[in-house]
Amino acid sequence: MDIAPTIADSATNFTARNKSATPADLHIQPRNLNLASAEINRRRWVGGDPFASAFFNALSVTFPEGELFFIDSLKKFIKHVPPKLRGEIRAFIQQEAIHSREHHSFNEHLKDCDFDITLLEEAISRVVTTIRAKPDHDQLVATMCIEHITAILAAEVIGNPAHLKDADEDQRNLWLWHASEEIEHKGVAYDTWLHMTRDWNPLKCWLVRCSFMARISFGFAKNRTRGILELLRQDGITGLRAYYGLAHYALVGKAPFRRTLRPLLAFFKPGFHPWDIDDRPLIKLAESEYEAAVMDEAADSAKVTPIAGRRSAGPLKKVA
Template sequence: MTAKRSPEDLTILPRDIHFDVSGARSGHWLDGDPVGTAVMNTLSLTFPDGERLFMDAVRAYRDQLDGKLAQDAKDFIAQEAIHSREHHLLNRALDRSKYPVERIEAQIREKIALSRSGGPMRMLVSTICLEHFTAMLADMFAAHDDMFSKTEASIKDMWRWHAMEESEHKAVAYDVFLVATKDWSGFQRWFRRSLAMLLISYHFTRNIAEYASWMLEADGYSPKEARKAVKTFLWKKPNFFGRGGHIWITWFKPGFHPWDHDNRALMAEWQAEFNLVAAQ
């Protein structure tokens, strides 16, 4: 059976946009909600080092790529570099004298180093799994738009832009994986990516919950209160991670491809908006 690929008419466009994220210095920038702010700040802290891993994972296989996929890989790397830059600026705006930012960043670097130590294929498999998570951002953002009703517009726009571009390039690393594993059997490919997704999903969600709890403890929550509040936010109300479950589970279908979930209609309005901003 021929492996699926991304739509031929899909264009990946790096948009070099700068966002004013100084509002993050004010504390609970997500509608004044300390729990939601802690979760989103924790996610932001994972992006600079994580996206450098993604870039290097795809870059390692560029000599095997040609045609549209070679261009898509180049544009993927450009997009991720800009995302890393903007989240680095958001992360710098956090109050490091109050919040355990350096502690969390050290933990993230340790996890990234473990992935890198396994060589290019482990890096690529980690990337395709984590890209499946970030690809959910556009749908999750749309589902949780009410969370940002009182958030400063420039910070909200930064997250919307990032979510849209992650969805736009959600299959690039996966298509590179299909090329890199072209000599594998379908079962071998399915087993490797499925096992990796189970392990990464467990550790990624647990780590986000743990680090966000540390952030809340700095706001005066007890460890027990912090863990309960983050767990509720992620899995009950507003169920930030849980609402993406129907997309997450499609990963385990034989013959899965990220564009089986075609959400280009959802992205179209955002793309038009940010294309105009990038052109200014």
């Protein structure tokens, strides 16, 4: 059911109007790298852990089509926002386009490892098709909600080294790079939403975004669980072993779902903004790690080049 802009129009006592908390000196920098070019040499590339590997693999399958949807949802508003935000949307679009490309390559490597990801791809296609059929504002708020989920997962992946400590280096660098950019542009969709709903009643804005997040976060957890279980099945892990192992990984061990619950719930707070937590130090931490790996690789080839020029896929196109 679509969320129409008539919700709570008559409410007058809800005064926690949102304002952007995006740092004024934030610079969103697309990094046009080909970090997914290396082959995946084993199914359990996260230190031999089938559950961690399936978690990241299931996430990756959603990115090529999901990132393109995010791009399209923000493009519709780019001419209706202030110049600074317009520039941030352009940078967001460039980053997401590169993410889509890199995870397409990553997913092709999964197929080379004899994973059949057809069911997972069909599932994300159905979800995206359903959302694309909704009004533009609904697509924007859906993007805003999913971007918050990806940003808090990104902060968890970088902030808790246990997630990728034993991962194969090439794949680890890919995920650190992607996570750092998810944090960097985490406020763009939200700020676009704030601008486009600036004349809405504050209670209506809160109800709309919270109702969307409640449904999207539930659907995200349900669909990722299904995808992970399917990949585990193909890896020979089924039944109670699969369910128990996944529950232990997600909620007890490395616990990416449990550890991101509090920042997820923060979204429902009146006046919330993604940059209420300034986690730019995590961006620098991730950059220091994957850039060091890139420089080491270049040194091994007796040709050290700046990070920005490493295996570039060509110039980035200007976004209108």
